[in-house]
Amino acid sequence: MAGGGGNDVQWCFSQVKGAIDDDVAEADIISTVEFNHSGELLATGDKGGRVVIFQQEPENKSQPQCRGEYNVYSTFQSHEPEFDYLKSLEIEEKINKIRWLPQKNAAQFLLSTNDKTIKLWKISERDKRPEGYNLKEEDGRYRDPTTVTTLRVPVFRPMDLMVEASPRRVFANAHTYHINSISVNSDYETYLSADDLRVNLWHLEITDRSFNIVDIKPANMEELTEVITAAEFHPNQCNTFVYSSSKGTIRLCDMRASALCDKHSKLFEEPEDPSNRSFFSEIISSISDVKFSHNGRYMMTRDYLSVKIWDLNMESRPVETYQVHEYLRSKLCSLYENDCIFDKFECCWNGNDSVVMTGSYNNFFRMFDRGQKKDVTLEASRESSKPRAVLKPRKVCGGGKRKKDEISVDSLDFNKKILHTAWHPQENIIAVATTNNLYIFQDKLN
Amino acid sequence: SLRYMLGRGVKRKLSDYDESMAAGLPGPFDSSPALPYPQQRQLVLNMCLRKLQSCCLKVEPSLHRSVLLSNTLRQIQGEMLNEDCNTSPLAVQSDRNAYSVDTSPYIGGNPPATPAHIPDLPPLPLYSQAEEANLMTMPSDNGMSSTVSSHVRVSGFMKDMSPPPAFPSWAENEELDFFSSSSSSSEDEGNDHPAGSRSLDSLFGSFEIPNSTSYLTDLAFDDIFEDIDTSMYDSSDFTSVLSFTAPRSSVSPSEDSLKPFSTCSSLSTNGIQICVTDLNDLDHIMEILVES
Numbered sequence: 001m002a003g004g005g006g007n008d009v010q011w012c013f014s015q016v017k018g019a020i021d022d023d024v025a026e027a028d029i030i031s032t033v034e035f036n037h038s039g040e041l042l043a044t045g046d047k048g049g050r051v052v053i054f055q056q057e058p059e060n061k062s063q064p065q066c067r068g069e070y071n072v073y074s075t076f077q078s079h080e081p082e083f084d085y086l087k088s089l090e091i092e093e094k095i096n097k098i099r100w101l102p103q104k105n106a107a108q109f110l111l112s113t114n115d116k117t118i119k120l121w122k123i124s125e126r127d128k129r130p131e132g133y134n135l136k137e138e139d140g141r142y143r144d145p146t147t148v149t150t151l152r153v154p155v156f157r158p159m160d161l162m163v164e165a166s167p168r169r170v171f172a173n174a175h176t177y178h179i180n181s182i183s184v185n186s187d188y189e190t191y192l193s194a195d196d197l198r199v200n201l202w203h204l205e206i207t208d209r210s211f212n213i214v215d216i217k218p219a220n221m222e223e224l225t226e227v228i229t230a231a232e233f234h235p236n237q238c239n240t241f242v243y244s245s246s247k248g249t250i251r252l253c254d255m256r257a258s259a260l261c262d263k264h265s266k267l268f269e270e271p272e273d274p275s276n277r278s279f280f281s282e283i284i285s286s287i288s289d290v291k292f293s294h295n296g297r298y299m300m301t302r303d304y305l306s307v308k309i310w311d312l313n314m315e316s317r318p319v320e321t322y323q324v325h326e327y328l329r330s331k332l333c334s335l336y337e338n339d340c341i342f343d344k345f346e347c348c349w350n351g352n353d354s355v356v357m358t359g360s361y362n363n364f365f366r367m368f369d370r371g372q373k374k375d376v377t378l379e380a381s382r383e384s385s386k387p388r389a390v391l392k393p394r395k396v397c398g399g400g401k402r403k404k405d406e407i408s409v410d411s412l413d414f415n416k417k418i419l420h421t422a423w424h425p426q427e428n429i430i431a432v433a434t435t436n437n438l439y440i441f442q443d444k445l446n
Numbered sequence: 447s448l449r450y451m452l453g454r455g456v457k458r459k460l461s462d463y464d465e466s467m468a469a470g471l472p473g474p475f476d477s478s479p480a481l482p483y484p485q486q487r488q489l490v491l492n493m494c495l496r497k498l499q500s501c502c503l504k505v506e507p508s509l510h511r512s513v514l515l516s517n518t519l520r521q522i523q524g525e526m527l528n529e530d531c532n533t534s535p536l537a538v539q540s541d542r543n544a545y546s547v548d549t550s551p552y553i554g555g556n557p558p559a560t561p562a563h564i565p566d567l568p569p570l571p572l573y574s575q576a577e578e579a580n581l582m583t584m585p586s587d588n589g590m591s592s593t594v595s596s597h598v599r600v601s602g603f604m605k606d607m608s609p610p611p612a613f614p615s616w617a618e619n620e621e622l623d624f625f626s627s628s629s630s631s632s633e634d635e636g637n638d639h640p641a642g643s644r645s646l647d648s649l650f651g652s653f654e655i656p657n658s659t660s661y662l663t664d665l666a667f668d669d670i671f672e673d674i675d676t677s678m679y680d681s682s683d684f685t686s687v688l689s690f691t692a693p694r695s696s697v698s699p700s701e702d703s704l705k706p707f708s709t710c711s712s713l714s715t716n717g718i719q720i721c722v723t724d725l726n727d728l729d730h731i732m733e734i735l736v737e738s
Contacts, residue, residue, distance in 0.1 A: 091505070178506070178508065178509065279518060279521070283514045342511050
């Protein structure tokens with residue numbers, strides 16, 4: 001599994017974050033994971049509306065074989081639970097997505113969103129503070145002006161590093177339905193937000209209005225059969241974005257064509273395989289995530305059972321298809337019964353677009369090497385959590401005779417699902433979120 | 447613990463879901479692939495209905511999930527309807543192994559030969575908060591009626607074989623009395639859809655603020671303010687709703703009409719407990735307060 005070069009990569013455990021006990025607090029469930037553009041920062045959002053940012057320690061010169069560890073850099077409450085009085089419904093504070101802005105100055109900026117509201121957060125460091133005020137004592141009390149006999153210029157003195165997060169913009173009241181995606185444009189001035197039926201375009205500086213660029217709401221809601229599931233801007237072309245649907249289609253739109261992009265420029269859809277048809281065909285074709293490759297030539301989609309790579313120049317079918325857990329195809333009814341069939345798995349590319357990764361059940365996650373046509377199944381578990389321990393590939397036995405070290409389908413734990421994964425933009429470092437733990441793995445450096 | 451076994455009519459308990467998720471997949475469907483196609487389809491239909499009805503959340507139900515469920519339901523219903531119309535071509539099919547391109551989407555299924563068993567529809571479930579909200583803001587809204595009519599529709603759909611609808615027909619008529627063209631979908635002003643086809647409104651309607659324009663023109667001025675209350679959680683909302691529905695129905699409201707209200711009102715609404723049985727006391731107290 002190469003990140004570059006032809007050697008097989010061996011993945012090692014690096015760190016795990018989060019509580020150890022099996023009793024998971026609902027608020028601690030991780031709902032999104034995202035590296036920033038340099039990979040130095042790793043942000044997670046959880047169901048309790050909190051954002052935790054980890055920062056990578058600078059490499060230790062005396063231990064060049066170890067990459068820096070990620071330690072907590074900042075924690076803040078991004079969203080609070082709200083109440084919609086008009087509909088008498090709660091609005092969950094769960095963070096659906098986090099997207100980093102590229103760094104322009106000393107501060108870092110990220111967008112975080114729940115179902116209804118997007119917020120722009122500024123994370124800045126403070127390591128100096130002014131001392132020597134004329135009118136205030138060191139503890140802040142005001143001095144009696146009559147006792148001041150001399151004047152001095154306050155000076156900055158070093159202090160313990162303090163990381164502050166402050167909300168700079170709140171983008172609210174633009175979505176009737178649940179926001180599923182946000183994506184920053186390559187112009188670094190605008191971004192899009194998508195809910196079940198609409199996609200809106202925002203300017204980062206302007207919070208009191210947004211442009212609706214896609215609207216698939218039918219005039220009669222009775223006729224609704226399809227919803228938007230994900231949307232993303234093209235990494236290089238600031239006029240291009242895609243959105244995926246619950247029917248397994250992806251539409252590519254050009255904002256130069258018209259103000260309302262209801263008419264797509266391209267429609268990507270693979271014809272259904274009639275031999276695989278079942279009651280659940282539509283449900284499993286629903287796309288849960290769409291991601292452009294870093295070079296902008298491809299996009300990847302995730303549906304319930306597979307990962308597909310599409311060439312943006314070919315709409316008729318994907319150029320590559322990878323089966324994530326085909327052994328579940330004969331179990332679809334049970335998965336429908338326990339609602340697992342509605343799970344939304346995400347997917348991600350590595351830095352040079354040669355490998356893709358996605359999660360599965362039983363805390364398994366899968367990697368597909370596009371160049372070498374190899375795939376591997378790994379597990380994020382406390383058992384294989386010794387420092388620098390190499391992860392052993394796992395294998396699921398679909399039916400028939402189970403070999404040693406294989407796991408049979410019926411003993412998979414469907415409560416343990418890996419929905420969110422992220423890959424460092426340059427290095428072979430990955431972040432994998434189980435229900436309430438964040439695992440960091442890296443490739444073995446010799 | 448009881449497991450859902452087709453043919454035995456015993457339903458799986460909710461606690462079993464957790465067990466099955468942790469321990470694997472003991473689903474009857476998947477573990478006995480030799481189930482004949484009609485039973486497989488029936489099983490899926492039952493699950494579909496159960497899931498659509500169980501949206502009792504304090505949060506808005508997921509539109510994505512509702513759409514997928516209703517599409518599946520539609521597909522199955524469409525198939526069953528086709529079978530009603532065309533029993534002969536399907537009965538002729540004798541190929542047990544082949545995937546049938548035309549009407550049997552399930553691989554390996556036997557051609558359906560007998561009319562499907564229609565399940566007894568469960569009693570009107572606890573309301574989703576969304577529908578409660580609709581009741582509070584627009585007492586004549588389709589909150590209850592549409593769920594009722596969704597049952598009516600589904601059972602009526604298979605009316606040749608089904609048991610009589612679980613709800614009195616006045617519920618359907620009542621909906622027509624209240625409002626002629628208003629619906630929970632705000633852009634839907636011109637469409638007078640039949641009272642029976644409201645099943646999706648109850649799922650999708652929670653997202654829309656009901657269009658009050660047609661509602662306002664239909665009612666007399668006084669009627670408008672009879673029900674709209676400035677306090678969202680004033681218990682008088684329930685009394686006004688209950689009293690509002692009562693006189694309108696041609697049949698005096700039976701226990702059936704009040705039962706769902708008492709069921710839903712005993713739900714904890716974000717910490718506010720309102721019990722129908724307490725309303726009389728509350729009324730009394732209010733009278734005393736107002737008069738003093």
